[in-house]
Amino acid sequence: ISIKEKILSTLINAKGEPVSGQKLADELHISRTMIWKHLKSIEEDGYVIEAIKKKGYILQSIPDLVTPEQILPKLNTKQLGRNIDYYTSCTSTQIIAADKARQGASHGTVIISEEQTAGKGRLERSWDSTANKGIWMSVIIRPNISPEFAAQFTLVSAVAINQAIQEVTNLTPQIKWPNDILINGKKVTGILTELQADMDIVHSIIIGIGVNVNQELSAFDESIQNIATSLKMENGEEVDRSLLVAKILYYLEKYGDLYVEKGFEPIKILWESHNCTIGKRIRATMLRETLEGVALGITKDGVLELRLDSGEIRGIYSADIHLLGRS
Ligand code: BTX
Known part of the structure; x- marks a missing residue:
């Protein structure tokens, strides 16, 4: 934790009371001039600080940022997010996370950025990641499971994000199999799950989460304004x-x-209660074929079951799903 971060957390912890510049200088063993320079730099990040003669500095307002200083006081986890790597801008948190995971980053490490210049979707598609308006983060987890169960973490993540959005906003999002969260039929969240594994052991799963939070319509690229x-x-x-x-x-x-403890069954129930795919007529576009039919449900492994018009039932492991309406 840097000196600037220490000054900022002292101001935050003072909860509106003035913090003496001299006291800060004494505690951090630096000059008053250096304190002043750090305060200027904190102001450049969007914090508003008032200086009161003979009393000190008061933090007046905090910008809406996803810095560790802002996240940690609100965090109620044992391991996830206890180690946060924060960027104001980066290419893709997913790329940074993959490197960090290879270098041994611990379970629960989070890479988060205010902006991504090359945000990634699935199949090398791009993900629109406007500065300071969304959540663009990658979570490195190291669960003790075998690789064949890793894909289900996409569904686990969808349920978790759905629940969090409901709690913070009172909106009721719906999950579209496998990885989209929709509100009123439009995409508010994308999840990209990537795996680092050998044949029989998972080294890490990197869960990339993109949530559109405070954008206006015009912030989105024109090509996605009708779907986002x-x-x-x-x-x-x-x-x-x-x-x-x-x-x-x-x-x-x-x-x-x-x-990890109880298997997919309890997650399946949660997923089903929030989904908007089952019972609908859908088109599933896969790499080599496109199928149309009625989505019957998900199996105990998270595979989507599709009944084709011929009556044949097919299991879909990964696809882009287009909802065509009710069955
Ligand atoms: P996806 O392949 O399911 O969706 C990508 C498609 O969604 C794009 O082709 C485009 O049509 C549309 N799209 C692009 N940007 C947005 C947006 N902001 N809102 C709604 N629709 C959009 C979904 O892939 C997985 C996305 C994961 C993003 C996170 S952000 C943190 C992490 N870092 C990173 O580079 N990716 C992940």
Whole structure:
């Protein structure tokens, strides 16, 4: 933790009371001039600090950022998010997380950025990641499971994010198999799960989470304006991003642990109660074929069962799903 971070956390912990510049200088063993320089730099990050003669500095307002300083006081987890690597801008948190995981980053490490310049979707598609308006994060987990069970973490994550959004906003999102969260039919969240494993052992799973939070419609690239939405667009209010991050991590830990301990059955029930896919007529586009039919349900392994018009039932492991309406 740097000197600047120490000064900031002292100001935050003072809860509106003045903090003496001399006291800060004494405690941190640096000059008053250095304190002043750090305060200027904190102000450049969007914090508003008032200086009161003979009394000291008061923190007047905090910008909406997803810094560790803002997330940690709201975080109620044992391991997830206890180690946060924060960026104001980066190419993709998923790429940084993959490197860190290879270098041995611990279970629960989070890479989070205010902005991504090359955010990734599945199959090398791009993910629109406007600065300071969304949650763009990757969570490194190291569960003790074999690789064939890793894909289900996408469904575990969807349930966790869904629950967190409901709790913070009162909106009721729905999960579209396997990895989209929709509100009023538009995409508010994408999940990208990547695996580092050998044949029979998982080294790490990297869960990439993108949530559109405070964007206006015009913030989205024109090409996705008709399919994307943000929490603010849906409920008309700004959402506290760091609180939502903390809640997502809380439920991801809770449901991740539940999955590792009890298997997929309890997650399946939660997933089913929030999904908008089952019972619908859908089109599933896969790498080599496109199928149409009625989504019957998910199996105990999270595979989507599709009844084709011929009556044949097919298990879908991975696809892009287009909802065609009721069956
Ligand atoms: P996906 O392949 O299911 O969805 C990508 C598609 O979604 C795009 O082709 C586009 O049509 C649409 N899209 C792009 N950006 C947005 C957006 N902001 N909102 C709604 N729709 C959009 C989903 O892939 C997985 C996305 C994971 C993103 C996270 S962010 C943190 C981490 N880092 C990173 O680079 N990716 C993950």
